[in-house]
Structures are given as structure tokens and as C-alpha cells.
Amino acid sequence: MNAFKSNIYKYLGGTCQYLIPLYQRTYSWEKEQCARLWSDIVNLHTTRREGHFVGSIVRIDEDSAAGSTLAMIIDGQQRLTTLTLLLVALRDYAAANEDCGVNPNKITDTLLLNQYETGSAKYKLLLTQSDRDALIKKIEGAPIPGSLKSRVLDNYAFFSGQIGKGEITPSDLYDAIGKLQIVDIVLDRQYDDPQAIFESLNSTGMDLKDSDLIRNHLLMGLDSATQTDVYNNIWRPTELLFDYEHQSELLDNFFRDYLTMKLGRIPRKNEVYNEFRTYHNNSGLPIRDLCQDIYSFAKHYSDVHFVRSDDAVLKSLYEDMKAIRMEVAYPFLLRVHDDCDKNLITIEELREIVRLCVSYVLRRAVCDIPTNSLNKTFATMKNDIRQDDYLRSVKAFFILLDSYKEFPNDERFIATFLTRDIYNMNRCRYILGRLENWDNKSVVSLENLTIEHIIPQNPHLSTDWMSALGSGWSEIQKRYLHTIGNLTLTAYNSEMSDSSFTEKLDMPGGFRESALRLNKYIVSQTTWGESQVNERAAQLGEVAKRTWPYPTLSDSELATYRKQDDSAPQYTLDSYDQINAFNKMLFEKLNLHIMNLGTFVRREFKKLYIAYKADTNFVDVVVQKARLRLAVNMKFADVIDPKGICKDITDVGRWGNGDVEVFLDSLDGLHDVMAIIEQAFRLQDAE
Structure with a gap:
């Protein structure tokens, strides 16, 4: 790796062509970032400073051909593209205002084009294919089709507007741009790992999205021909399924739901990329097949999200989903739509399943049941589906939900529906x-x-x-x-x-x-x-x-889905050998505080301990003679313990779940113990 101090004119002034690889994200700077750059440039001029550092640009040089060098930009395309757009806007202004003190041909011939090259090789900067056409048309001054959307066009328009305001003269602007300092970092192919460097940029504060990292992970390792083929025929069509304005955000949401559907659990938001990489390594799928799988599920995801379907009934149901904001059901419904494609269920059964999901979410909202658990309910729902009895197994799953996961039956739903304040529900207009x-x-x-x-x-x-x-x-x-x-x-x-x-x-x-x-x-x-x-x-x-119907099954149909646990012994607090008046008093006080954490908290008396659950156990209580021993279900490294009351029991045999142990031996410690328990409870509640 070699680093050189440079400025933007020196960087663009040679014979090098800078290429944004296919695995890089598209140009994503918005008006806010452009306005900040403009302000820095104006301030550089007004304060008469000699320079202003705008960051580094990381590249790998390819083999030279015909005296020119092709450089693959690993990081810095946002700055490089934005500065190029500013130069194009300045050139166009100068071309229309001949006496402004700036030579437009000099900008074109030295900073925008390699004038002795032909075809695409003549452009100093060549963006990824989704933005390439927009930048080339602006450089060439060609007409822009009304259908072409790109932030390249948006930000060019911003800079054109700023130059036209006259806050800084064109000649002063040209001089100030030349004072912008960069660090030109050139990687050595023999010693530097581009993928590792690309990933590390995200950990140092660079704004890379999960979808950027996933695209990089999948495409960077392919040979050039395969990379181009997969990008053009699978990956780019996947991106185009999503809205231009919010593409990165929606893609990130999709990948989290995709992994939830595949894994049967919800990845943490800051772990999506790592989880995807692990999933890919474990799946054994060739990259082309995995990208094709991603495209198939992205098609279902975007159809639901953007209410697109040739089936009128499904389209109406998608409108319902959008109206009541039930994105929590996406992971499960991705699987159901895929199973319909595979002919495991009919289109009629698909409609009924989607309708039941809508009913489940709406009825719970009317009955004012907390929504905290919905994402986890839908995330794990696929595990209870029987492919040989698909629709009935979905109905049985819903009917047998209890406690905080309950699907309100007709009696409960109507009793609340007739009497509650519907007007102040955010779904009121939808309901009517x-x-x-x-x-x-x-x-x-x-x-x-x-x-x-x-x-x-x-x-x-x-x-x-x-x-x-x-x-x-x-x-x-x-x-x-x-x-x-x-x-x-x-x-x-x-x-x-x-x-x-x-x-x-x-x-x-x-x-x-x-x-x-x-x-x-x-x-x-x-x-x-x-x-x-x-x-x-x-x-x-x-x-x-x-x-909003309730699922119906006969008793005989439902019987095969009921868990056969009637013979299991039933435990109470008095079942524990160590119970006495003192620890019973401690337990009752502790129990009250834990149950007050949320209406969906469940308590179960097990053979060896008392379990408290939201989605799963977050604390287990073991009754001991002179105290209560609590197993708190979280990693010891994650616990915040200013009083030092927790013990690390990672890999130590104990009754209960989790790596954190804490004791309650007097009411004086109740507040401190609850502070630890609440951390585990909030972790289950975190998305």
C-alpha cells in the first residue's frame, strides 16, 4: 500500500481512467452532503486558506494499456463523483457565460475526458452501470430522457443552482476546487486484500449499508466475465425491483427479512452482513444460484411492499398490509409465496393465509394487545408448518397461540370492537x-x-x-x-x-x-x-x-396439532423443597416486579426453577434456602453492572438459561437485581 498527497486537479489531470467496480454501491450522496462540500469550498475561498482536506481515495491499478492506466476505486467514489459533477456544472456555466473567467474546454479536456481515447475509455470517471449513462450524458451535454432517474442528475442540478446564485465567482470557484486536498492510496495486489479493506471501511465510520457489503461479498470474488454477467442479469434486476429514492434502506430491510425467513430467527440490525456471510458459507450454494434465490424472494418482497400483483385479491390484501403496516409478517409471507411458486399450495390457499395474517394483526390491534412479540411470532412460524397439510397447519398455529401471542377469537374481538375508541386508532380510516x-x-x-x-x-x-x-x-x-x-x-x-x-x-x-x-x-x-x-x-x-376472519378447524382437525403434554406434572411455588416463609416473601416481591415489565410476560413453574418468558426465557429463578438464585439470559460481556453484583457463569453448569448469575437475599437488593433483569428483557424486545 502506497499513499500520496494530491489535489483533485492533479488526480484527474493524468491519463488514468477511474472505474467504479460493479460490486460497489451506486452513487448515493444526497443534497445534504453536496451542500456541505459546497460550503467547505466557499469557506476555503473566503478565509483564503491554502487547502482543505476532503478525504482519501483508495484504488487498485490494473495493467496499463496503450500508455493509460485503469484504476479500480475501492473507496472514495462518492467524493470523486461529486467533485466531477461540480466540475461539469462549472464547465456548463462557463460555456454559457464566456466572460466568466473559466475556460470550459480546459475542464473538459483535462479533467473530464482522456481526449486521445475512444469509446467508454475516454471518460476519466466511469461509474457503475446504473449511474454511468447519467454521468456520460451530462459530460457530453446530451439530452436526458425523462425516465432516467439518478442522484447524478439531482446533484448536478444542485451545483448548477448554487453557481448561478453568484455566491462565489466562477474563477474563484475553479481556484478553490484546485485547493481541495486528497490522499491517493494505491493498494498492492500482491499484499493487500481489497475485500478486507472494503469491509473495514464500514467499521471505521464509512456509511456502507448491509446491502453494499453483501453485494461486495458476492461479486468481488468472481472473475470479470462472471461478475459482469451476474451483475447485469441478476443483481441489477434485483436492485431495480426497489424504489429509487429509498433503494438502499429497502434492500437492507429485505436482507434482514430474507435471513429471518431462512434462519427462523431475527438477526440483530448490526449483524445482518455477518449473519449473511455465515449463511452463505453454510449454505454451500454457488454465488449465481444464491443471487438467483435472492432475486426470487426480492420479487415477492417488493410486490408485497409496493402492492403489485396481477391477482386482484392478492393486490387488495397487499393494500391491507400496507394500510396496517404489517411488515413484521414479511419473513413468513416470503416463504409462503415461494411455496406457492413451488406448487406446495394453491393461489387460493395463498390468499387465505395472507388474509389470516392480516386478521391476526388487525384483531390484536383492536384488542390492544402489545405488538412486541409479533416479529418473533412470524419469524418462527415457518417451523410449525406441515407441507403435507399446509393450510390446516397454519390455521392450527394461529388457533393454538396463547398468552401474549394470542389470536383474539370472535368473542374477544367483537367485545372490544364494539366498545373501544376506534377513532383514535391510526387504523381507523382503514377499518371503516x-x-x-x-x-x-x-x-x-x-x-x-x-x-x-x-x-x-x-x-x-x-x-x-x-x-x-x-x-x-x-x-x-x-x-x-x-x-x-x-x-x-x-x-x-x-x-x-x-x-x-x-x-x-x-x-x-x-x-x-x-x-x-x-x-x-x-x-x-x-x-x-x-x-x-x-x-x-x-x-x-x-x-x-x-x-377479518378467525381461523376455523374442527376439534378432530385441531387435535393432531395439540401438544400432548397433559401427563406432564404441574408445579407450583410450594413444589420446591427449599421454599420457606422468607424466600417466599422475596419471591412474591420479585415476581410482582418482573410481571409488571409487560403484559406479555409469562411465568412457568418448572421442575427445578421458575421461568419468566417474553419470546423465550429472559430470567430463571432458583429457590434456595436463604436466597433466590437468578440465571439472567444474556452474555456476560453485554451486561451493565455498575454495582458488581453479577457473576460470569459462561460454560458453567447451572440450572436455568444464560451466562449471568445474580442473587437476591434481601429486599434491599431488589432494585439492583431488577436493573439486571430488565436488560435481558429489553434484549428480547429489541428488533
């Missing part, structure tokens, strides 16, 4: 829209509709409303105002406002003129009060049960 369009052959567009309270929200009701509601009008308004029976949709919310029920019925655009099925019961009434709200709520509840 689905009730309107359920089993409706002529789907109603909700675009211009807003939520209407039939009994108005104004606490100062008119005399007409007070009379209609009766002597307890204030309590009735408070109790039913935001419930489903009092909510509907209208395009005339502002017109209706606090009007009486009769006025809302008959005004222009009122309920009688509405074609909405939501208003069918309303227009049959002459007055509106408690009984009407309850009756309409009951009717909508029946529709809700069909809109």
Missing part, C-alpha cells in the same frame, strides 16, 4: 373503508372521504342533540362518541359539523344522498341515540368478523 368495501363488487374509492361522527364531538351539544340523547346526554356522548357505531365516512364532514341528526340526513350531500353501505342503517332511522349506536355497532361487528 374495509367495512364499506367488504364483499362489495363495486369498490368505493375512499380518496375524498373523511371520518364523520354522527353524534358530534363538540362537548357543547345543541338542544336538538341533547333532546335526542336524553337526560344523560353528556355521559352518552362521552361513552359512544369514538366507538364504531357512531363513526362513518362522508365527503361533507365540514358541512355536517354539529348539525342535528335530521339535518345530517337531509342536507345536500347528507346521509340520504350517500351511496355508502356504511350509512344504510343510518338512513333508516328517524333519531339517533344510545340504542341506535349499539344496534349499528352490532351490525358492523358481524361484518368485521367476516372481514
